[in-house]
Amino acid sequence: MNNNFVVGPSPHIKSPRTIDYIMWDVVVALIPAMIAATIFYGMAAFYILFASTFAALFFEWVVLHRTFKVRDFLGDGSAAVTGVLLGLSLPPALVQDGYLWLAVLGSGVAILIAKHVFGGLGKNPFNPALVGRAFLVASFPVMMTGRWITTGVDAVTSATALAPGQVDFTLRQLFVGNVPGSLGETSALAIIIGGIYLLAKGHIDWRIPGGFLGAMAVMSVFHVGITQGINADFLQAAGHEVLFQWFSGTALLAAVYMATCYVTSPTTKKGRLYYGIGCGLVLILIRYYAQLPEGATYAILFMNALTPIFDRFTVPRTFGEVKK
Secondary structure, eight states: OTTTOOOOSSOOOOOSOOHHHHHHHHHHHTHHHHHHHHHHHTHHHHHHHHHHHHHHHHHHHHHHTOSOOHHHHHTTSHHHHHHHHHHHTSOTHHHHTTOTHHHHHHHHIIIIIIIGGGTSTTTOSSOHHHHHHHHHHHHOHHHHHSOEEOSSSSOOEEOOTTSTTOOOOOHHHHHHTOOOSOGGGSOHHHHHHHHHHHHHTTOSOTHHHHHHHHHHHHHHHHHHHHHHOSSTTHHHHHHHHHHHHHHSTTHHHIIIIITTOTTTSOSSHHHHHHHHHHHHHHHHHHHHHSSOSOOHHHHHHHHHHHHHHHHHHTOOOOTTOOOO
16 A cells, blocks of 8 residues: 555655657557558558648647647647547548548547637547547538448458448458458557557556447347347357457447547546446447447447546545445
């Protein structure tokens, strides 16, 4: 106990884990996903990621500084995280179709409206990157979801792995990264590498991605049992369905990088676990029963709105407190 708590008069030693340190470390953890997107989608991924990230940094700089210094432009790293996450949630077809400006517009909505209208870093109730993506999907649905391209230089029109009737992708392809979709969902392996890095550095709590993916797994097993019945092939079918739901779409990207946002997730341990479970439940319900093939954006935004409730009802009881 004495090693965990140090009580004494000021001055106190400042922790090296500053906002800048954590935010730029998250950017480092996103590098595997960015590299995978560039490998599989070529320069289209680079253009989108550059446009969304540069625009996010620019809008943040306009609001906070407006006097040019490289350090001011780069900021504390939170705008860079928002820009990269938004870019990874966009389809690579934007470049071929001439809609690269959507990446800039989405970053503008994320930084100016979702973040600074509410007071800036630490005060935004919803994840800015997801608000930017939700705005683009609602305002430009054809441009955002009307066309997907396969990986590789000679890319052609295709459908995402979650599209109805699309059953051509193996679990190995989904895991390594060889499927059409948004930039950040092309390689589960790259996201897992980044997630392990964040867990090892203590930047994210396992309860959120654990609850998120655990809820998806339980619901997937129930779905297989209800639709296919309990037979000799049940375990194999259920296992395949769980891995398919984890590795396809933006489930892993959302569970590791978006649901774990410090500002918009609960502060208590129980609250974070319940919040993660809620994200997974809402996502899997949208995938199975709604008209959308993917629902990570709306699942997390919905649970962001419930974060104050989780914080209120999961506050640990004070030592010695008597339950009323």
